[in-house]
Amino acid sequence: RSKIHYTFITPVICGYIGIFEHLIDNRPFQFILITRRSQNNAGIRYKTRGMNDDGNVANFCKSQQIVIYKNILYSYCQLRGSAPIFFEQIGLRANTDITQDKNMTINAFNRHLNEMHEDFKLICFINLLNKKKTTESPIIKEFEQQIEFKGNEKPKFRYIYFDMQNECPKDNYSRIDNLINTISPIISLFGFFACNLKTNQIFSIQKGTPRTNCLDCLDRTHVVQTRISWKILENMFNFLK
Numbered sequence: 001r002s003k004i005h006y007t008f009i010t011p012v013i014c015g016y017i018g019i020f021e022h023l024i025d026n027r028p029f030q031f032i033l034i035t036r037r038s039q040n041n042a043g044i045r046y047k048t049r050g051m052n053d054d055g056n057v058a059n060f061c062k063s064q065q066i067v068i069y070k071n072i073l074y075s076y077c078q079l080r081g082s083a084p085i086f087f088e089q090i091g092l093r094a095n096t097d098i099t100q101d102k103n104m105t106i107n108a109f110n111r112h113l114n115e116m117h118e119d120f121k122l123i124c125f126i127n128l129l130n131k132k133k134t135t136e137s138p139i140i141k142e143f144e145q146q147i148e149f150k151g152n153e154k155p156k157f158r159y160i161y162f163d164m165q166n167e168c169p170k171d172n173y174s175r176i177d178n179l180i181n182t183i184s185p186i187i188s189l190f191g192f193f194a195c196n197l198k199t200n201q202i203f204s205i206q207k208g209t210p211r212t213n214c215l216d217c218l219d220r221t222h223v224v225q226t227r228i229s230w231k232i233l234e235n236m237f238n239f240l241k
Contacts, residue, residue: 032066050087055111058082059217074236075193079211084112085142102145122208123157128164128220
């Protein structure tokens with residue numbers, strides 16, 4: 001059977017691509033942002049939650065920020081997705097139901113972790129759920145039990161809990177600096193990818209990535225991912241000096 005030439009294939013993603021150019025100190029930079037959403041365990045916001053038996057989580061996205069300057073490409077990827085446990089929550093004000101106990105969750109959690117390890121050796125879970133909300137506290141408890149089960153594999157991942165809604169009342173996002181200061185050593189350890197587009201010489205690679213969640217992986221997650229992105233940009237610009 002003959003193969004179709006790649007020029008006749010149109011790549012399609014569920015996500016976003018943004019490209020723009022900007023002068024910084026009269027130096028031309030190109031910035032690219034790509035977000036791709038997984039086709040696995042896809043569904044509408046209030047009916048698709050948590051994780052399935054194959055370890056696929058709802059609203060699982062990979063966001064990649066790219067900076068290009070003088071034929072040098074810098075790239076960094078982040079992950080976001082629903083909490084990797086079995087839970088249901090139909091509607092905004094509905095109660096949260098944990099649909100599998102912690103022992104039944106282990107295998108699916110391992111599949112999810114292994115899938116991420118295919119791309120990144122190191123993972124940093126950043127959990128932004130609210131302990132004071134009865135709809136979110138059971139998810140935190142079940143999530144942290146899974147982390148405890150994987151205690152002997154801690155060198156491969158970290159777990160950071162940041163109660164964003166209570167730490168940042170009235171959208172006082174300045175307190176996110178506390179989280180960024182906590183994870184900065186981890187972010188520095190992860191590094192970022194850099195290569196010469198002309199010679200294909202690779203200067204550095206990204207060894208790990210943050211994996212962030214709130215309830216829907218939207219508002220809280222987006223704010224924290226943006227702050228991490230700024231931190232990565234600082235690291236990239238320091239690399240340029």
